[in-house]
Amino acid sequence: MPDLWMPDAERLDIRDHAPTDGGPAKAVAHITWDRDATEAEPQDLVPYANLRTYFSGDGKGVAPHLLWDPFTGGFCQFVPADSRSKSLADLPGGTRTNRAGAVVIQIEALFFPWCVVKGKVYESLKDTPCAGWRALHAWIKGWGVPDSWPMGRPAGFVSRRDENIWAEKAGWYAHAQVPENDHTDPGTWPAFPKAAG
Template identity: 65%
Template sequence: MADLWMPEAEHYDLGDHAPTDRQYPPKAVAHITMDRKASAAKPVPHVSFGRLLSYFTGTGRAAAPHILWDPFTGQLAQFYPADSRSKSVADGPGGTRTNRAGRVVLQIEAVFFPHTIFEGKAYERLVDTPCKGWAELHRWVKSHGVPDVWPMGRPTSFTAHRSEATWEAKGGWYAHAHVPENDHTDPGSWPVFKRTVKPSKPKPKPKPAKPAPAAPPFPGRHFFVLGATNKHALQLQKWLHAGDWGPKYQVGPSETMTQKDLQKVAALQAHYASALGPADGLCGPLTWKYAFEVATGRRKR
Protein backbone atom coordinates (compact mmCIF):
# COMPACT_ATOMS: atom_id res chain seq x y z
CA MET A 1 0.00 0.00 0.00
CA ALA A 2 1.33 3.43 -0.94
CA ASP A 3 2.37 5.79 1.87
CA LEU A 4 -0.15 8.56 2.53
CA TRP A 5 2.72 10.62 3.97
CA MET A 6 5.90 10.79 1.88
CA PRO A 7 8.69 9.20 3.97
CA GLU A 8 11.36 11.62 2.71
CA ALA A 9 9.36 14.77 3.56
CA GLU A 10 8.98 16.72 6.78
CA HIS A 11 5.35 16.43 7.90
CA TYR A 12 3.26 19.47 8.87
CA ASP A 13 -0.32 18.23 9.02
CA LEU A 14 -2.62 21.25 8.54
CA GLY A 15 -5.73 19.21 9.40
CA ASP A 16 -8.96 20.05 7.56
CA HIS A 17 -8.71 16.82 5.53
CA ALA A 18 -11.38 16.21 2.89
CA PRO A 19 -11.87 13.22 0.54
CA THR A 20 -11.26 13.36 -3.19
CA ASP A 21 -13.82 12.51 -5.88
CA ARG A 22 -12.62 9.00 -6.60
CA GLN A 23 -14.69 8.45 -9.74
CA TYR A 24 -12.01 10.41 -11.63
CA PRO A 25 -8.55 9.04 -12.55
CA PRO A 26 -5.48 9.86 -10.39
CA LYS A 27 -3.66 13.11 -11.08
CA ALA A 28 -0.70 15.23 -10.01
CA VAL A 29 -0.59 19.01 -10.51
CA ALA A 30 2.72 20.82 -11.01
CA HIS A 31 3.19 24.36 -9.66
CA ILE A 32 5.99 26.81 -8.97
CA THR A 33 5.73 29.28 -6.10
CA MET A 34 6.38 32.21 -8.50
CA ASP A 35 6.79 34.52 -5.50
CA ARG A 36 9.16 37.08 -7.04
CA LYS A 37 9.26 38.99 -10.34
CA ALA A 38 12.65 38.82 -12.01
CA SER A 39 14.15 38.96 -15.50
CA ALA A 40 17.33 38.00 -17.31
CA ALA A 41 18.47 41.61 -16.89
CA LYS A 42 17.50 41.72 -13.19
CA PRO A 43 17.68 38.27 -11.57
CA VAL A 44 16.60 38.03 -7.92
CA PRO A 45 17.99 35.91 -5.04
CA HIS A 46 16.27 32.61 -4.27
CA VAL A 47 13.50 32.66 -1.66
CA SER A 48 14.40 30.01 0.88
CA PHE A 49 12.47 26.83 1.58
CA GLY A 50 12.10 27.93 5.21
CA ARG A 51 10.33 31.15 4.23
CA LEU A 52 7.81 29.29 2.03
CA LEU A 53 7.35 26.66 4.74
CA SER A 54 6.45 29.43 7.20
CA TYR A 55 4.00 30.88 4.67
CA PHE A 56 2.12 27.64 3.97
CA THR A 57 1.89 26.77 7.67
CA GLY A 58 0.80 30.34 8.47
CA THR A 59 -0.99 32.98 6.42
CA GLY A 60 -0.87 30.88 3.22
CA ARG A 61 -2.39 27.70 4.63
CA ALA A 62 -5.62 28.35 2.63
CA ALA A 63 -3.60 27.75 -0.56
CA ALA A 64 -1.29 24.97 0.70
CA PRO A 65 -0.37 22.07 -1.63
CA HIS A 66 0.34 18.50 -0.64
CA ILE A 67 4.10 18.89 -1.12
CA LEU A 68 6.50 21.84 -1.00
CA TRP A 69 9.72 20.95 -2.88
CA ASP A 70 12.98 22.90 -3.11
CA PRO A 71 14.77 21.73 -6.29
CA PHE A 72 18.03 23.37 -5.17
CA THR A 73 18.38 21.67 -1.78
CA GLY A 74 16.07 18.66 -2.11
CA GLN A 75 14.05 19.67 0.96
CA LEU A 76 10.45 18.45 1.04
CA ALA A 77 7.52 19.28 3.32
CA GLN A 78 4.03 17.72 3.26
CA PHE A 79 0.85 19.41 4.52
CA TYR A 80 -1.95 16.96 3.59
CA PRO A 81 -2.08 13.15 3.26
CA ALA A 82 -2.37 11.77 -0.26
CA ASP A 83 -6.01 10.72 0.19
CA SER A 84 -7.12 14.28 1.05
CA ARG A 85 -7.57 17.20 -1.29
CA SER A 86 -5.23 20.14 -0.87
CA LYS A 87 -5.97 23.76 -1.81
CA SER A 88 -3.52 24.99 -4.46
CA VAL A 89 -5.88 25.43 -7.41
CA ALA A 90 -8.95 27.63 -7.75
CA ASP A 91 -12.24 25.73 -7.50
CA GLY A 92 -15.04 27.70 -9.11
CA PRO A 93 -18.75 26.89 -9.20
CA GLY A 94 -19.81 24.22 -11.68
CA GLY A 95 -17.67 21.61 -13.41
CA THR A 96 -15.43 19.24 -11.50
CA ARG A 97 -14.16 20.13 -8.06
CA THR A 98 -10.66 20.85 -9.27
CA ASN A 99 -8.86 20.18 -5.98
CA ARG A 100 -10.64 16.80 -5.67
CA ALA A 101 -11.14 15.45 -9.21
CA GLY A 102 -9.27 12.15 -8.95
CA ARG A 103 -8.58 9.09 -6.82
CA VAL A 104 -5.71 11.32 -5.76
CA VAL A 105 -4.99 14.91 -6.84
CA LEU A 106 -1.44 15.40 -5.61
CA GLN A 107 -0.34 19.03 -5.83
CA ILE A 108 3.36 19.82 -5.89
CA GLU A 109 4.76 23.34 -5.36
CA ALA A 110 8.38 23.80 -6.45
CA VAL A 111 10.19 26.63 -4.66
CA PHE A 112 11.16 28.50 -7.82
CA PHE A 113 10.59 31.55 -9.99
CA PRO A 114 12.27 32.33 -13.35
CA HIS A 115 15.66 34.07 -13.10
CA THR A 116 16.20 33.15 -9.46
CA ILE A 117 19.77 33.28 -8.12
CA PHE A 118 21.06 30.37 -6.04
CA GLU A 119 24.67 30.29 -4.81
CA GLY A 120 25.69 32.95 -7.32
CA LYS A 121 24.06 31.46 -10.44
CA ALA A 122 20.79 32.56 -12.10
CA TYR A 123 18.32 29.94 -13.34
CA GLU A 124 15.74 30.74 -16.01
CA ARG A 125 13.72 27.49 -15.89
CA LEU A 126 12.92 24.92 -13.25
CA VAL A 127 14.51 22.18 -15.38
CA ASP A 128 17.81 24.12 -15.32
CA THR A 129 18.08 23.66 -11.52
CA PRO A 130 19.72 20.59 -9.93
CA CYS A 131 16.19 19.17 -9.32
CA LYS A 132 17.38 17.53 -6.11
CA GLY A 133 14.70 15.34 -4.57
CA TRP A 134 12.84 14.85 -7.87
CA ALA A 135 13.54 11.09 -8.04
CA GLU A 136 12.05 10.55 -4.57
CA LEU A 137 9.11 12.85 -5.28
CA HIS A 138 8.32 11.19 -8.62
CA ARG A 139 8.53 7.73 -7.06
CA TRP A 140 6.04 8.68 -4.32
CA VAL A 141 3.56 10.24 -6.78
CA LYS A 142 3.81 7.20 -9.06
CA SER A 143 3.17 4.86 -6.10
CA HIS A 144 -0.33 6.39 -5.88
CA GLY A 145 -1.19 5.30 -9.42
CA VAL A 146 -0.48 8.57 -11.27
CA PRO A 147 0.80 7.53 -14.71
CA ASP A 148 3.89 9.08 -16.33
CA VAL A 149 1.96 11.04 -18.94
CA TRP A 150 0.98 14.69 -19.54
CA PRO A 151 -2.55 14.52 -21.05
CA MET A 152 -2.32 18.21 -22.04
CA GLY A 153 1.37 18.07 -22.97
CA ARG A 154 4.49 18.50 -20.86
CA PRO A 155 4.87 22.19 -19.95
CA THR A 156 7.63 23.95 -21.89
CA SER A 157 6.41 27.56 -21.64
CA PHE A 158 4.06 29.78 -19.67
CA THR A 159 1.13 29.07 -21.96
CA ALA A 160 -2.31 27.88 -20.88
CA HIS A 161 -3.96 24.80 -22.44
CA ARG A 162 -7.19 23.79 -20.73
CA SER A 163 -9.81 21.16 -21.49
CA GLU A 164 -12.51 20.15 -19.00
CA ALA A 165 -13.15 16.93 -20.93
CA THR A 166 -9.48 15.87 -20.82
CA TRP A 167 -9.21 16.82 -17.16
CA GLU A 168 -12.20 14.64 -16.26
CA ALA A 169 -11.27 11.63 -18.37
CA LYS A 170 -7.48 11.20 -18.21
CA GLY A 171 -5.09 10.55 -15.37
CA GLY A 172 -1.51 11.75 -15.27
CA TRP A 173 0.43 14.95 -14.65
CA TYR A 174 -1.07 18.37 -15.30
CA ALA A 175 0.51 21.80 -15.17
CA HIS A 176 -1.37 24.47 -13.22
CA ALA A 177 -1.75 25.98 -16.70
CA HIS A 178 -3.89 22.94 -17.66
CA VAL A 179 -6.41 22.97 -14.79
CA PRO A 180 -9.97 24.10 -15.65
CA GLU A 181 -11.44 27.13 -13.83
CA ASN A 182 -7.90 28.49 -13.23
CA ASP A 183 -5.93 31.33 -14.83
CA HIS A 184 -2.34 30.61 -13.73
CA THR A 185 0.15 29.61 -16.42
CA ASP A 186 2.88 27.95 -14.33
CA PRO A 187 5.13 25.99 -13.98
CA GLY A 188 6.73 26.77 -17.39
CA SER A 189 8.83 23.58 -17.30
CA TRP A 190 9.08 20.37 -15.27
CA PRO A 191 11.62 17.53 -14.92
CA VAL A 192 11.34 14.49 -17.16
CA PHE A 193 10.20 11.10 -15.88
CA LYS A 194 13.28 8.92 -15.46
CA ARG A 195 12.80 5.31 -16.42
CA THR A 196 15.13 2.50 -15.45
CA VAL A 197 16.68 0.86 -18.53
CA LYS A 198 18.04 -2.63 -18.07
CA PRO A 199 21.46 -3.12 -19.72
CA SER A 200 21.64 -5.85 -22.38
CA LYS A 201 24.67 -7.38 -20.66
CA PRO A 202 25.45 -7.28 -16.98
CA LYS A 203 28.37 -5.03 -16.17
CA PRO A 204 30.88 -5.88 -13.48
CA LYS A 205 30.22 -3.92 -10.33
CA PRO A 206 33.05 -1.60 -9.33
CA LYS A 207 34.20 -1.74 -5.74
CA PRO A 208 32.24 0.90 -3.87
CA ALA A 209 34.24 3.76 -2.44
CA LYS A 210 34.09 4.09 1.29
CA PRO A 211 31.49 6.80 1.88
CA ALA A 212 32.31 9.78 4.04
CA PRO A 213 30.35 9.80 7.30
CA ALA A 214 27.03 11.60 6.90
CA ALA A 215 25.49 14.05 9.31
CA PRO A 216 23.56 12.38 12.14
CA PRO A 217 19.77 12.29 11.54
CA PHE A 218 18.07 15.57 12.35
CA PRO A 219 16.29 15.03 15.70
CA GLY A 220 13.60 17.73 15.37
CA ARG A 221 13.30 21.51 15.54
CA HIS A 222 12.05 21.55 19.15
CA PHE A 223 15.46 20.45 20.45
CA PHE A 224 16.98 23.81 19.44
CA VAL A 225 14.55 26.43 20.73
CA LEU A 226 15.68 28.92 23.38
CA GLY A 227 16.10 27.17 26.76
CA ALA A 228 15.94 23.60 25.41
CA THR A 229 18.34 21.29 27.29
CA ASN A 230 19.43 18.08 25.57
CA LYS A 231 22.38 16.25 24.01
CA HIS A 232 21.47 17.42 20.49
CA ALA A 233 21.84 21.06 21.54
CA LEU A 234 25.35 20.23 22.83
CA GLN A 235 26.28 18.55 19.53
CA LEU A 236 25.05 21.53 17.49
CA GLN A 237 26.98 23.95 19.71
CA LYS A 238 30.19 21.91 19.30
CA TRP A 239 29.85 22.14 15.51
CA LEU A 240 29.19 25.87 15.64
CA HIS A 241 32.18 26.32 17.94
CA ALA A 242 34.43 24.32 15.57
CA GLY A 243 33.25 26.40 12.63
CA ASP A 244 33.88 29.64 14.55
CA TRP A 245 30.43 31.10 13.80
CA GLY A 246 28.99 34.13 15.57
CA PRO A 247 29.86 35.36 19.08
CA LYS A 248 32.63 33.62 21.02
CA TYR A 249 31.80 31.20 23.82
CA GLN A 250 33.17 32.26 27.22
CA VAL A 251 32.86 28.86 28.89
CA GLY A 252 32.30 26.57 25.92
CA PRO A 253 29.28 24.68 24.50
CA SER A 254 26.65 23.26 26.83
CA GLU A 255 23.46 21.21 26.65
CA THR A 256 21.22 24.30 26.93
CA MET A 257 20.29 26.56 24.00
CA THR A 258 20.97 30.19 24.93
CA GLN A 259 20.47 33.46 23.10
CA LYS A 260 24.15 33.34 22.14
CA ASP A 261 23.63 29.91 20.53
CA LEU A 262 20.72 31.25 18.47
CA GLN A 263 22.98 34.10 17.35
CA LYS A 264 25.63 31.59 16.28
CA VAL A 265 23.02 29.63 14.31
CA ALA A 266 21.87 32.88 12.66
CA ALA A 267 25.48 33.71 11.71
CA LEU A 268 25.79 30.35 9.93
CA GLN A 269 22.46 30.88 8.15
CA ALA A 270 23.46 34.40 7.07
CA HIS A 271 26.70 33.08 5.53
CA TYR A 272 24.77 30.50 3.47
CA ALA A 273 21.69 32.68 3.02
CA SER A 274 20.70 31.39 -0.42
CA ALA A 275 20.21 27.91 1.04
CA LEU A 276 19.52 28.48 4.74
CA GLY A 277 17.86 31.92 4.95
CA PRO A 278 16.18 33.64 6.66
CA ALA A 279 18.84 34.01 9.39
CA ASP A 280 16.34 33.53 12.22
CA GLY A 281 18.52 31.37 14.48
CA LEU A 282 16.10 28.43 14.30
CA CYS A 283 17.85 25.17 13.42
CA GLY A 284 16.11 23.03 10.78
CA PRO A 285 17.34 19.92 8.91
CA LEU A 286 19.46 21.82 6.37
CA THR A 287 21.06 24.12 8.98
CA TRP A 288 21.92 21.00 11.04
CA LYS A 289 23.53 19.40 7.95
CA TYR A 290 25.52 22.54 7.03
CA ALA A 291 26.82 22.96 10.61
CA PHE A 292 28.07 19.36 10.54
CA GLU A 293 29.68 19.69 7.10
CA VAL A 294 31.48 22.95 7.90
CA ALA A 295 32.75 21.65 11.25
CA THR A 296 34.06 18.43 9.67
CA GLY A 297 35.60 20.09 6.62
CA ARG A 298 33.12 18.68 4.10
CA ARG A 299 31.87 22.12 3.11
CA LYS A 300 34.03 25.15 2.40
CA ARG A 301 33.28 28.42 4.12
Protein backbone atom coordinates in the same frame (compact mmCIF):
# COMPACT_ATOMS: atom_id res chain seq x y z
CA MET B 1 -1.58 1.15 -0.26
CA PRO B 2 1.34 3.61 -0.66
CA ASP B 3 2.31 5.84 2.23
CA LEU B 4 -0.07 8.73 2.81
CA TRP B 5 2.97 10.81 3.69
CA MET B 6 5.99 10.90 1.40
CA PRO B 7 8.86 9.00 3.04
CA ASP B 8 11.61 11.31 4.31
CA ALA B 9 9.50 14.45 3.77
CA GLU B 10 9.01 16.69 6.77
CA ARG B 11 5.41 16.27 7.93
CA LEU B 12 3.71 19.50 8.89
CA ASP B 13 0.04 18.52 8.97
CA ILE B 14 -2.21 21.58 8.69
CA ARG B 15 -5.21 19.41 9.75
CA ASP B 16 -7.42 20.54 6.87
CA HIS B 17 -8.28 17.21 5.26
CA ALA B 18 -11.17 16.37 2.93
CA PRO B 19 -11.72 13.41 0.60
CA THR B 20 -11.25 13.45 -3.14
CA ASP B 21 -14.01 12.46 -5.59
CA GLY B 22 -12.36 9.39 -7.10
CA GLY B 23 -11.53 8.90 -10.74
CA PRO B 24 -8.28 9.26 -12.70
CA ALA B 25 -5.25 9.80 -10.45
CA LYS B 26 -3.49 13.11 -11.05
CA ALA B 27 -0.51 15.16 -10.03
CA VAL B 28 -0.39 18.91 -10.55
CA ALA B 29 2.89 20.77 -11.07
CA HIS B 30 3.25 24.30 -9.71
CA ILE B 31 6.07 26.72 -9.01
CA THR B 32 5.91 29.16 -6.09
CA TRP B 33 6.73 32.16 -8.35
CA ASP B 34 7.35 34.43 -5.37
CA ARG B 35 9.11 37.20 -7.26
CA ASP B 36 8.89 38.72 -10.73
CA ALA B 37 12.54 38.60 -11.75
CA THR B 38 13.78 39.13 -15.29
CA GLU B 39 16.87 38.18 -17.28
CA ALA B 40 18.09 41.76 -16.88
CA GLU B 41 17.24 41.82 -13.17
CA PRO B 42 17.49 38.35 -11.59
CA GLN B 43 16.59 38.05 -7.91
CA ASP B 44 17.62 35.83 -5.02
CA LEU B 45 15.46 32.76 -4.43
CA VAL B 46 13.05 33.13 -1.53
CA PRO B 47 14.22 30.93 1.38
CA TYR B 48 12.54 27.54 1.67
CA ALA B 49 11.78 28.25 5.33
CA ASN B 50 9.66 31.26 4.33
CA LEU B 51 7.37 29.14 2.13
CA ARG B 52 7.23 26.34 4.72
CA THR B 53 6.06 28.88 7.31
CA TYR B 54 3.61 30.48 4.88
CA PHE B 55 1.87 27.24 3.83
CA SER B 56 1.58 26.07 7.44
CA GLY B 57 0.35 29.48 8.64
CA ASP B 58 -1.36 32.32 6.79
CA GLY B 59 -1.23 30.40 3.50
CA LYS B 60 -3.06 27.28 4.74
CA GLY B 61 -5.95 28.16 2.44
CA VAL B 62 -3.75 27.62 -0.64
CA ALA B 63 -1.40 24.94 0.70
CA PRO B 64 -0.32 22.15 -1.67
CA HIS B 65 0.37 18.59 -0.63
CA LEU B 66 4.10 19.16 -0.93
CA LEU B 67 6.59 21.99 -1.00
CA TRP B 68 9.68 20.84 -2.91
CA ASP B 69 13.08 22.53 -2.92
CA PRO B 70 14.70 21.36 -6.19
CA PHE B 71 18.04 22.85 -5.13
CA THR B 72 18.45 20.82 -1.91
CA GLY B 73 15.92 17.98 -2.27
CA GLY B 74 13.99 19.21 0.76
CA PHE B 75 10.29 18.37 1.08
CA CYS B 76 7.55 19.45 3.45
CA GLN B 77 4.10 17.82 3.27
CA PHE B 78 1.00 19.60 4.58
CA VAL B 79 -1.86 17.14 3.89
CA PRO B 80 -1.93 13.39 3.20
CA ALA B 81 -2.09 12.07 -0.36
CA ASP B 82 -5.72 10.93 -0.06
CA SER B 83 -6.93 14.41 0.90
CA ARG B 84 -7.55 17.30 -1.42
CA SER B 85 -5.26 20.28 -1.06
CA LYS B 86 -6.21 23.83 -2.00
CA SER B 87 -3.62 25.09 -4.49
CA LEU B 88 -6.08 25.27 -7.38
CA ALA B 89 -8.97 27.62 -7.95
CA ASP B 90 -12.20 25.62 -7.61
CA LEU B 91 -15.32 27.69 -8.27
CA PRO B 92 -18.65 26.69 -6.73
CA GLY B 93 -20.73 24.72 -9.24
CA GLY B 94 -17.92 24.57 -11.78
CA THR B 95 -15.44 21.92 -12.84
CA ARG B 96 -13.96 20.09 -9.87
CA THR B 97 -10.25 20.71 -9.54
CA ASN B 98 -8.70 20.04 -6.13
CA ARG B 99 -10.81 16.88 -5.63
CA ALA B 100 -11.02 15.60 -9.24
CA GLY B 101 -9.39 12.18 -8.95
CA ALA B 102 -8.55 9.23 -6.75
CA VAL B 103 -5.68 11.53 -5.76
CA VAL B 104 -4.84 15.02 -6.98
CA ILE B 105 -1.36 15.43 -5.55
CA GLN B 106 -0.15 19.00 -5.84
CA ILE B 107 3.51 19.96 -5.73
CA GLU B 108 4.81 23.50 -5.34
CA ALA B 109 8.41 23.63 -6.51
CA LEU B 110 10.34 26.44 -4.86
CA PHE B 111 11.23 28.38 -7.99
CA PHE B 112 10.65 31.43 -10.13
CA PRO B 113 12.24 32.29 -13.49
CA TRP B 114 15.56 34.12 -13.26
CA CYS B 115 16.14 33.23 -9.62
CA VAL B 116 19.64 33.32 -8.17
CA VAL B 117 20.97 30.48 -6.00
CA LYS B 118 24.57 30.52 -4.78
CA GLY B 119 25.48 33.08 -7.41
CA LYS B 120 24.01 31.15 -10.35
CA VAL B 121 20.95 32.32 -12.31
CA TYR B 122 18.28 29.78 -13.29
CA GLU B 123 15.85 30.53 -16.10
CA SER B 124 13.70 27.38 -15.83
CA LEU B 125 12.92 24.70 -13.29
CA LYS B 126 14.38 21.94 -15.45
CA ASP B 127 17.75 23.73 -15.29
CA THR B 128 17.94 23.35 -11.50
CA PRO B 129 19.59 20.31 -9.89
CA CYS B 130 16.05 18.83 -9.47
CA ALA B 131 17.35 17.25 -6.26
CA GLY B 132 14.83 14.78 -4.83
CA TRP B 133 12.87 14.45 -8.09
CA ARG B 134 13.43 10.69 -8.38
CA ALA B 135 12.02 10.07 -4.87
CA LEU B 136 9.09 12.45 -5.43
CA HIS B 137 8.25 10.83 -8.75
CA ALA B 138 8.39 7.30 -7.29
CA TRP B 139 6.05 8.21 -4.43
CA ILE B 140 3.51 9.85 -6.76
CA LYS B 141 3.71 6.99 -9.26
CA GLY B 142 2.94 4.64 -6.37
CA TRP B 143 -0.42 6.39 -6.08
CA GLY B 144 -1.31 5.37 -9.65
CA VAL B 145 -0.35 8.58 -11.44
CA PRO B 146 1.07 7.48 -14.82
CA ASP B 147 4.07 9.01 -16.55
CA SER B 148 2.07 11.06 -19.01
CA TRP B 149 1.05 14.67 -19.62
CA PRO B 150 -2.50 14.38 -21.08
CA MET B 151 -2.45 18.01 -22.25
CA GLY B 152 1.23 18.03 -23.20
CA ARG B 153 4.46 18.49 -21.31
CA PRO B 154 4.94 22.05 -20.00
CA ALA B 155 7.00 24.04 -22.48
CA GLY B 156 6.82 27.69 -21.54
CA PHE B 157 4.35 29.81 -19.66
CA VAL B 158 1.35 29.12 -21.86
CA SER B 159 -2.10 27.82 -21.03
CA ARG B 160 -4.07 24.98 -22.53
CA ARG B 161 -7.19 23.87 -20.71
CA ASP B 162 -9.65 21.14 -21.68
CA GLU B 163 -12.33 20.14 -19.20
CA ASN B 164 -12.95 16.76 -20.86
CA ILE B 165 -9.30 15.70 -20.75
CA TRP B 166 -9.03 16.90 -17.14
CA ALA B 167 -12.09 14.87 -16.15
CA GLU B 168 -11.14 11.68 -18.00
CA LYS B 169 -7.35 11.28 -18.12
CA ALA B 170 -4.94 10.26 -15.38
CA GLY B 171 -1.45 11.76 -15.39
CA TRP B 172 0.51 14.90 -14.72
CA TYR B 173 -0.92 18.36 -15.34
CA ALA B 174 0.64 21.80 -15.29
CA HIS B 175 -1.19 24.42 -13.23
CA ALA B 176 -1.58 26.11 -16.63
CA GLN B 177 -3.71 23.16 -17.80
CA VAL B 178 -6.30 22.98 -15.02
CA PRO B 179 -9.82 24.28 -15.75
CA GLU B 180 -10.97 27.40 -13.87
CA ASN B 181 -7.37 28.46 -13.21
CA ASP B 182 -5.56 31.39 -14.78
CA HIS B 183 -1.95 30.68 -13.79
CA THR B 184 0.59 29.76 -16.45
CA ASP B 185 3.13 27.86 -14.35
CA PRO B 186 5.31 25.82 -14.03
CA GLY B 187 6.87 26.63 -17.43
CA THR B 188 8.95 23.45 -17.41
CA TRP B 189 9.18 20.28 -15.31
CA PRO B 190 11.89 17.61 -15.06
CA ALA B 191 11.70 14.55 -17.29
CA PHE B 192 10.33 11.35 -15.81
CA PRO B 193 13.17 9.18 -14.49
CA LYS B 194 14.04 6.19 -16.63
CA ALA B 195 13.60 2.76 -15.11
CA ALA B 196 16.78 1.16 -13.82
CA GLY B 197 18.38 -1.13 -16.40
